[in-house]
Amino acid sequence: MSSHTPGSADELDPPAPAGFGTFDFRVYDERLASNQRWSTFLDIEPLMRGPEPRPDWVVTSQGAIDTELGILKTGKEADVFLIERADPFDPDSGVIMAAKRYRDTDHRTFHRAASYTEGRSMKRSRDERALKRKSTWGRLVAAGEWAISEWGALKRFHELGLPVPYPVQIEGTEILMEWITHDGDTAPRLAQTRPAPDLLAFYYEQLRDSLATMVQSGIVHGDLSPYNTLAAGERLVIIDLPQIVDLVGNPQGMDFLLRDCTNMCTWFRARGLEVDEQELFGELMAHAF
The missing domain is CATH 1.10.510.10 (Transferase(Phosphotransferase) domain 1)
Incomplete structure (x- = not known):
């Protein structure tokens, strides 16, 4: 007797293409836990990915899932979390990375920025004015600028052969990088x-x-x-x-x-x-x- 019931996934979704079995990608997507997300490594722009040649441990699979494991440390400007990225079809692919997330609305050391950033220029005058006024948008811009600055520094230092964590990717105010153990x-x-x-x-x-x-x-x-x-x-x-x-x-x-x-x-x-x-x-x- 068939186990099919009205409204089940096999009725709502079209049949899988030949050779792909009956795996239901929509239902699988819905089963991601609250501490999980799809990897965006291949979705972001190339400049937002780490420099080549990449270490062998970097997971680049489109089907990889990021699982947040908990907080590693807190700081004045950002918090660092541990993230495991793994392809569910490749059990040996998992790697744990550090995810540094800059705060976007309460950048507590915003006032320190001026002495460090002398000589830097903003691309948009609106952002520059917002930074000077220390408005809500200005704090958002500041968080993004600090993240971008660290991303650029990590890439540059890595390319110079300096001992820094390998930068995997940046998206918004989050940088994924090598977990140093x-x-x-x-x-x-x-x-x-x-x-x-x-x-x-x-x-x-x-x-x-x-x-x-x-x-x-x-x-x-x-x-x-x-x-x-x-x-x-x-x-x-x-x-x-x-x-x-x-x-x-x-x-x-x-x-x-x-x-x-x-x-x-x-x-x-x-x-x-x-x-x-x-x-x-x-x-x-x-x-x-």
């Missing part, structure tokens, strides 16, 4: 670690090399500290890049660089490594010019 867990911030002397010195070498690469390209992190540097085993990874500064174009560029050097050298010195921020700053200036 160590032994299966989120890598700790450098500030949370107590490395042995040899590892401490190796971390400093990595830091110095990264800063040299930045200044050679005319870039300053602008807010570098042990709290936005991750210790992934023996590897340092730099995060939180929306405020990157033009070393020459921004009148405060060198001040920001010296502050970055001071923040980092203070931490290393407190852990027993004899370093000096003025010496590091002078070394970096030689690389810059």
